[in-house]
Amino acid sequence: MMFDREKALDELLRFVRAHDLSRANVTAQTDLIESGLMDSLLLVDLIVHLEEVYGVRFESEHIDPTNFNNIAAIVDLVAQRMAAAEPRLG
Amino acid sequence: MKWPLRSRAVPNADIPLYNRFYLHASRASHADATIVWGTEIDADALQAFLRERNRQSRVVITPAHALIRATALALVQFPALNVRVVGRKIYPFRDVSVRIAFFHRRNKEIDLLLVQNADQKNLQQIAQNVWDRLLQAARGEGGRDRDLARLRRLPGFWFRQLMRFHGFLDRHFRLPILSRLDATRAGGALVNDLSFPGAPPMRSYKASRFPDESDTFNLTLGPVEQKVVAKGDGFASVGIMPLFVRADHRLIDAYQVGRLLDLVRDLLNHPERLEESLANVATPGQAKPD
Numbered sequence: 506m507m508f509d510r511e512k513a514l515d516e517l518l519r520f521v522r523a524h525d526l527s528r529a530n531v532t533a534q535t536d537l538i539e540s541g542l543m544d545s546l547l548l549v550d551l552i553v554h555l556e557e558v559y560g561v562r563f564e565s566e567h568i569d570p571t572n573f574n575n576i577a578a579i580v581d582l583v584a585q586r587m588a589a590a591e592p593r594l595g
Numbered sequence: 596m597k598w599p600l601r602s603r604a605v606p607n608a609d610i611p612l613y614n615r616f617y618l619h620a621s622r623a624s625h626a627d628a629t630i631v632w633g634t635e636i637d638a639d640a641l642q643a644f645l646r647e648r649n650r651q652s653r654v655v656i657t658p659a660h661a662l663i664r665a666t667a668l669a670l671v672q673f674p675a676l677n678v679r680v681v682g683r684k685i686y687p688f689r690d691v692s693v694r695i696a697f698f699h700r701r702n703k704e705i706d707l708l709l710v711q712n713a714d715q716k717n718l719q720q721i722a723q724n725v726w727d728r729l730l731q732a733a734r735g736e737g738g739r740d741r742d743l744a745r746l747r748r749l750p751g752f753w754f755r756q757l758m759r760f761h762g763f764l765d766r767h768f769r770l771p772i773l774s775r776l777d778a779t780r781a782g783g784a785l786v787n788d789l790s791f792p793g794a795p796p797m798r799s800y801k802a803s804r805f806p807d808e809s810d811t812f813n814l815t816l817g818p819v820e821q822k823v824v825a826k827g828d829g830f831a832s833v834g835i836m837p838l839f840v841r842a843d844h845r846l847i848d849a850y851q852v853g854r855l856l857d858l859v860r861d862l863l864n865h866p867e868r869l870e871e872s873l874a875n876v877a878t879p880g881q882a883k884p885d
Contacts, residue, residue: 527792538649541642541819544791545657545729549700553733565726570649 508559508587513580520554521547521576533576543573551579561586596771599692599781604684617845618683628844631801632852636863638819638834644866652719658836659788660722662816663693664869665862666786667713673855675847676812679783682767685846691715692782694810695725700733702743707779708732718869739775746776758806765807783811790836794818800839813841814859838863 514533521531528542537543551573552563561583572582610618620626641658648656670677670691677688691714699706708728710721731737735744749757764770765780772778787802797817804810817837823830838860842852862868 525793538655539646542792543655545659545725545788546698546700546791548655549729549733552730553700556734563730565654565723565730568655568726569653570655573655574649 508584510580510584513559513583514576516558517551517576517579520551524550531576533580535576536574537576538570538574548573555579555583559583559587561590597781598769598771599688599690600679600681600686600769601689602769604681604686605678610685611848613848614845618680618685629801629804630842630844630847630849630852631799631839632842632849632856633799633837633839634856634860635822635835636816636838636860638836641836641863641866642819642834648718652722654719654722654726656718656722657788658790658816659695659786660718660725661863661866661869662786662788662814662859663695663710663713663721663725664716664718665859666693666784666814667691667710667716668862668869669855669858670784671714672858673847673851675851676842676855677783678846679811680808680843680845681765681769686769688781688783690781692784694779694782694785696785696787697725697729697732701735701740702732702747706732706743707785709779709782711781713782739778742774742776762807765809780807780809783809785810785813787813787815790816790818792818796820797837797839800837802839802841804841811843811846813839815839815841836863 518531518533521528521537524547528547531537531542535542548568552568556562563586567582567586572578607615617626617628620628641661645656645658645661670693674687677691678685679688690712692709692711693713694707694709696705696707698704708725710716710724713721716724732740746754761777765777772781785802789797789800794817800815800817802813802815815838817839819834819836821832822835824833826833838856840852840856840859842855847855
């Protein structure tokens with residue numbers, strides 16, 4: 506699957522903003538952890554959503570603050586996981 | 596097969612008379628042994644600590660993980676609360692394990708997870724434990740989720756019979772862990788983190804008690820709100836979080852509840868102490884390290 510970073514960014518922003526009213530003004534660079542907007546419910550919902558949409562799997566060791574502190578970082582993590590999951594031809 | 600409770604009950608001579616008064620009250624007396632106490636913690640200190648830790652940590656640490664650790668440390672200091680009433684007797688738990696309620700995303704209902712030996716785990720280990728279970732639950736993986744699905748399919752009549760039968764045995768006999776579903780009985784303390792974004796200010800909260808009476812006490816953390824307080828010669832706006840305890844007068848009295856709550860509050864107000872070894876956490880009433 507070709508990974509479109511901009512599309513993923515838009516899609517994830519919509520997902521987080523729709524989660525509840527307190528996150529309506531989140532941007533790609535909003536620090537979700539420092540601002541207290543990332544709670545366990547949103548984090549787990551995000552992971553399951555990413556797994557369903559992008560077909561990659563996350564383990565608890567991926568729940569690293571640097572991976573989830575903003576939407577842009579989350580998109581980077583998805584790109585990394587997809588690259589790691591791609592079959593190596595060769 | 597694991598026995599969560601020690602084999603010897605607390606001797607009657609060691610149970611204060613007033614607690615025994617509640618312990619032996621007949622159901623017809625409708626005696627209410629519930630004690631509730633609410634206080635506030637310094638949310639600014641806890642949030643600053645978590646921000647700092649999350650800059651260095653390999654796993655996201657939340658207020659819920661801090662609450663589990665603080666509760667475990669408090670249970671070590673107050674072993675009188677790390678117990679369970681069975682029949683008219685009080686049995687100590689073998690380990691210091693803490694239960695936490697969480698929203699089961701897949702089933703859209705509340706479920707429990709147990710952090711075993713929470714007193715021997717640091718914040719990162721507790722966080723890792725909790726995230727593992729939350730991810731497992733969200734995907735519907737694991738034995739417990741398969742058992743929950745089976746239990747949900749039981750017709751009302753059989754569900755009621757099963758609950759009554761298990762409840763009767765569990766309330767009257769010191770049972771081993773019988774299945775994956777009742778593995779959470781291995782800890783008598785239950786914590787709730789209700790500090791999620793968008794939660795309304797919490798003025799009072801009394802967590803319900805489970806029908807099987809397996810949760811001896813409950814600690815609930817509420818959402819952050821701003822409050823104006825006197826500071827020095829002036830006033831300042833500070834963030835506070837409510838903290839409620841629900842305890843059982845059969846086991847503990849209000850004085851002890853207050854001391855336990857003071858210790859948990861102190862640990863959350865000075866969260867760097869959550870990372871200290873057990874020996875360094877001051878017993879309430881003793882001088883606390885600066």
